[in-house]
Amino acid sequence: MKHKNLGFIIAALGILGFATLLLIVIPSFQLAEIKAEEGLKPYTEIELAGRGIYIREGCVYCHSQQPRDPRQAPDKARGWGRPSTPGDYAYDYPHLLGTMRTGPDLFNIGVRQPSEEWHLVHLYQPRAVVSWSIMPAYPFLFERKPEAEAGDRVITLPPLYAPASGVVVAKPETIALVAYLKALKRDYPSTQLPFRSPRKTVEEASP
Amino acid sequence: MLPTVSILLVFTFLVSIAGLFVLIWSISSGQLSMGPEAPKVIFDEDELGHPEDPAGTKAQLASLETTLQESERYPHAHVSIHSQDLDERAELDHLARQPVLYLTLSSLLWLIVGSIAGLVVSIKFHAPDWLVDFGALGFGRLRPVHLNAVIYGWISMVGMGVSLWLTSRILRTPLYGARWAVWGTHLWNVGVLAGLVSILLGHSTGIEWLEFPIFVDLLFVIAGAMIGLPILKTIQNRRVHHLYVSIWYIGAAFVWFPVLFLVANIPDQYTGVQHAIVNWWFAHNVLGLWLTPFGLAAAYYFIPKILGKPIHSYQLSLLGFWGLALFYSQVGLHHLIGGPVPTWLVTLSIVSSVMMVVPVISVAVNHHMTMLGHFRALRYSPTLAFVVTGAMMYTLVSLQGSLQSLRTVNTVSHFTHATVAHAHLGVYGFVSFIMFGSLYFILPRLTRWEWPFPRLIQVHYVLALSGILVYFVFLSIGGVLQGMKMLDAAAPFQDSVLVTHPYLIARSIGGGLMTLGHLVFAYHVVVLVKGSGPARDRPRFAYRPQPKQRGAGA
Numbered sequence: 001m002k003h004k005n006l007g008f009i010i011a012a013l014g015i016l017g018f019a020t021l022l023l024i025v026i027p028s029f030q031l032a033e034i035k036a037e038e039g040l041k042p043y044t045e046i047e048l049a050g051r052g053i054y055i056r057e058g059c060v061y062c063h064s065q066q067p068r069d070p071r072q073a074p075d076k077a078r079g080w081g082r083p084s085t086p087g088d089y090a091y092d093y094p095h096l097l098g099t100m101r102t103g104p105d106l107f108n109i110g111v112r113q114p115s116e117e118w119h120l121v122h123l124y125q126p127r128a129v130v131s132w133s134i135m136p137a138y139p140f141l142f143e144r145k146p147e148a149e150a151g152d153r154v155i156t157l158p159p160l161y162a163p164a165s166g167v168v169v170a171k172p173e174t175i176a177l178v179a180y181l182k183a184l185k186r187d188y189p190s191t192q193l194p195f196r197s198p199r200k201t202v203e204e205a206s207p
Numbered sequence: 208m209l210p211t212v213s214i215l216l217v218f219t220f221l222v223s224i225a226g227l228f229v230l231i232w233s234i235s236s237g238q239l240s241m242g243p244e245a246p247k248v249i250f251d252e253d254e255l256g257h258p259e260d261p262a263g264t265k266a267q268l269a270s271l272e273t274t275l276q277e278s279e280r281y282p283h284a285h286v287s288i289h290s291q292d293l294d295e296r297a298e299l300d301h302l303a304r305q306p307v308l309y310l311t312l313s314s315l316l317w318l319i320v321g322s323i324a325g326l327v328v329s330i331k332f333h334a335p336d337w338l339v340d341f342g343a344l345g346f347g348r349l350r351p352v353h354l355n356a357v358i359y360g361w362i363s364m365v366g367m368g369v370s371l372w373l374t375s376r377i378l379r380t381p382l383y384g385a386r387w388a389v390w391g392t393h394l395w396n397v398g399v400l401a402g403l404v405s406i407l408l409g410h411s412t413g414i415e416w417l418e419f420p421i422f423v424d425l426l427f428v429i430a431g432a433m434i435g436l437p438i439l440k441t442i443q444n445r446r447v448h449h450l451y452v453s454i455w456y457i458g459a460a461f462v463w464f465p466v467l468f469l470v471a472n473i474p475d476q477y478t479g480v481q482h483a484i485v486n487w488w489f490a491h492n493v494l495g496l497w498l499t500p501f502g503l504a505a506a507y508y509f510i511p512k513i514l515g516k517p518i519h520s521y522q523l524s525l526l527g528f529w530g531l532a533l534f535y536s537q538v539g540l541h542h543l544i545g546g547p548v549p550t551w552l553v554t555l556s557i558v559s560s561v562m563m564v565v566p567v568i569s570v571a572v573n574h575h576m577t578m579l580g581h582f583r584a585l586r587y588s589p590t591l592a593f594v595v596t597g598a599m600m601y602t603l604v605s606l607q608g609s610l611q612s613l614r615t616v617n618t619v620s621h622f623t624h625a626t627v628a629h630a631h632l633g634v635y636g637f638v639s640f641i642m643f644g645s646l647y648f649i650l651p652r653l654t655r656w657e658w659p660f661p662r663l664i665q666v667h668y669v670l671a672l673s674g675i676l677v678y679f680v681f682l683s684i685g686g687v688l689q690g691m692k693m694l695d696a697a698a699p700f701q702d703s704v705l706v707t708h709p710y711l712i713a714r715s716i717g718g719g720l721m722t723l724g725h726l727v728f729a730y731h732v733v734v735l736v737k738g739s740g741p742a743r744d745r746p747r748f749a750y751r752p753q754p755k756q757r758g759a760g761a
Contacts, residue, residue, distance in 0.1 A: 006439070006442065006443070006458070008450070008455055008458065008459070009439075009458050009459060009462055011532075012455075012458075012459035012462060012463065012532050013462050013463075013466065015529075015532045015533055015536060016463055016466055016467075016496070016532070016536050017466075018222075018536075019536030019537045020466070020470060020536075022219055022537065022555065023484065023488045023537060023539065023540065023552065023555070023556075024470065024484070024485055024488060027481065027484055027548075027549060027552055028477075028481055030549060031479075031480060031481045031549075055411060055412075055413030056347075056348075056409040056410075056411065056413075057342075057345055057347040057348070057409075058345070058346065058347020058348055058350055058351060058411065058413075059347060060347075060413065060415070061346070061347055061350050061351075061415075062346075062347075064622055066545075066546050066547060068545045068546075069545065072545050072618055073545070073618065073693065073694055074694065074695075074696035077696050078696075078700060083547070084546075084547045085547055086479060086480040086547050086548070088547065089478070089479030089480050089483075089547070090478070090479055091478075091479075092478060092479045092482070093475070093477075093478045093479070093482065094412060094413045094414045094482060095414075095478070095479055095480070095482040095483040095486065096413065097480075097483045097543070097546060097547075099415070099542060099621070099622065099626065100622055100623075100626075100627075101622035101623070101693060101703075102332075102624075102704070103704075104700050126335070127335075127336075132701045132704060132705055133335070133704075134332060134333070134335050134704055134708075135335060136331055136335045136336075136339055136345060136346045136347075137335065137336050137339045138339065138345070139339055139340060140339070140340060140341060140342045140345070
């Protein structure tokens with residue numbers, strides 16, 4: 001016996017198509033009109049390589065990159081920066097907005113913490129610089145050597161965390177990761193704010 | 208632009224509401240009425256009043272039958288079922304055996320892998336210097352391994368396996384193209400394995416819920432089609448005219464998933480904020496339009512089937528199904544509340560999230576009203592215990608989801624462990640519980656053997672239930688405290704980290720209980736499949752090959 005009435009499947013597909021139109025297609029037209037923020041620089045080669053390490057090690061699972069509006073949360077007061085706008089993410093693929101704040105928001109970590117040495121030590125052993133941190137240590141991003149060779153980036157550890165002998169050297173990929181973290185600086189003024197204001201929309205705010 | 212956007216928003220809302228009203232009208236005016244016989248298609252002649260649960264022992268089944276006959280009155284309850292019908296069922300099981308057994312056994316393997324990865328990740332939250340020497344054991348790699356193993360390995364595979372079996376059983380039709388489904392399962396397994404290894408080696412795409420590399424995505428699309436097409440073909444060639452509600456969910460899930468998966472995986476199409484929108488639209492739809500249908504399809508079959516009585520209201524089940532399709536497909540962007548995305552889009556998702564109350568209540572009334580007065584049956588039917596617990600968790604997790612999408616509530620719960628707790632209540636408390644129950648029912652029929660140690664079923668139930676309760680309750684509390692500290696401008700950020708500490712330890716305990724439960728379950732399944740348990744009254748489900756029917760015209 002042949003039955004042709006698979007109408008419910010077509011209707012089910014139609015409904016999903018409607019949702020796709022609303023949630024994917026229409027926003028893509030709206031967002032296509034948005035340009036990169038004027039003060040935003042594209043990532044350099046080393047920063048992009050570092051971004052790859054950020055993705056590889058899954059930093060996004062604990063760190064968001066989307067400061068909220070001061071009316072919603074005290075993100076700005078914590079030094080996490082002004083609310084982000086779509087133009088701030090113009091060069092981001094894949095996106096790394098994140099959904100967890102097990103650790104702080106990192107969208108402006110480069111502003112808060114410009115020191116390469118601090119970042120390197122923190123990655124090797126977070127508790128060496130932040131006593132209450134629950135971030136995992138990343139010793140595999142470093143090499144232990146009996147002594148430093150030419151061109152090695154040696155990190156200086158507090159005695160409690162330093163190896164008994166030899167030196168700890170950052171791998172090139174780790175230096176790239178820190179270059180990316182230091183580049184997370186959206187301290188330029190936004191031309192797209194207030195993006196999320198209830199009374200103004202993107203069109204009114206954008207140039 | 209503002210008027211355009213507002214008009215659009217109002218338009219969408221009106222379309223959805225109009226759709227809902229058309230649906231309610233057509234149900235109440237009998238347009239979609241399928242007659243009082245429709246919900247009874249899952250029963251054979253004279254079967255009403257007869258419970259069925261292959262997972263129970265003979266003694267349990269006898270008690271189950273007595274309990275039900277005390278409360279329900281069916282004219283044929285004392286007539287035994289036609290043995291011809293039972294033979295037919297045995298034959299259908301035999302024909303679906305290979306792909307269903309293969310899919311479910313594979314899914315169990317991924318469940319174990321996923322649970323162990325999850326447990327390690329959980330412990331790392333309170334032991335951050337544990338297992339840090341190798342990149343492959345790092346937190347940020349094991350976490351996506353956990354998620355992808357349980358979503359694409361465990362739930363997707365067990366869901367597809369149960370769906371194959373349900374389709375054949377409900378439509379009383381031999382599974383079409385079982386061989387294709389077996390090959391599809393090979394490919395799917397290769398995909399999961401390759402994907403997990405890629406993540407461990409550091410080749411994640413970095414997109415949550417879509418971490419597998421693109422070649423794995425392609426494998427899934429091909430494998431999914433090889434498993435899904437047999438289902439659609441079986442529906443087309445069915446012997447029963449009416450499509451029972453479970454079939455709607457299964458049929459729709461198998462066409463929804465490829466659309467979602469393909470749209471979300473178009474490479475280099477989206478950047479920045481647009482990418483985040485697509486990402487969360489996909490991730491939430493995977494739960495609602497792929498995993499949820501598996502859970503609901505199974506619950507809609509097993510609850511009435513085990514109790515030997517039709518579902519409470521068949522009309523309501525229509526509302527539940529179309530409501531899910533209409534509203535769930537638009538809820539995803541509540542993951543970006545307060546984020547740098549157009550406000551109207553987020554508002555649309557919040558409205559849809561709240562509207563989800565309609566289908567959720569419809570399903571809840573249907574499931575729980577069918578159960579009403581039969582709670583004693585839970586003691587005698589292992590399948591029912593798992594499935595009904597799962598159905599209750601569905602009501603709970605869905606209402607919580609609607610609540611959590613409101614801006615005021617979301618401001619606290621977003622970015623915290625409370626979201627993770629919520630996700631586990633859904634994927635574990637709801638879908639996994641129903642899948643466990645389904646396997647307890649199906650596997651004895653496929654192996655034609657009984658569960659060797661009825662005690663172990665109880666142990667599994669207690670471990671799984673206590674595990675998810677400890678997990679959910681403590682992690683939710685910890686998450687809310689964390690969120691409140693984060694909103695308190697006077698509290699330093701470290702307070703929001705330190706306040707969660709005891710709750711993170713409790714989470715590991717909950718996760719440990721669940722993992723232990725899975726090991727017990729997996730052991731039990733292995734003994735069942737090997738047939739190496741103690742002999743009681745096996746083999747339980749005789750299979751006598753039916754004489755081949757000669758073509759009428761030949």
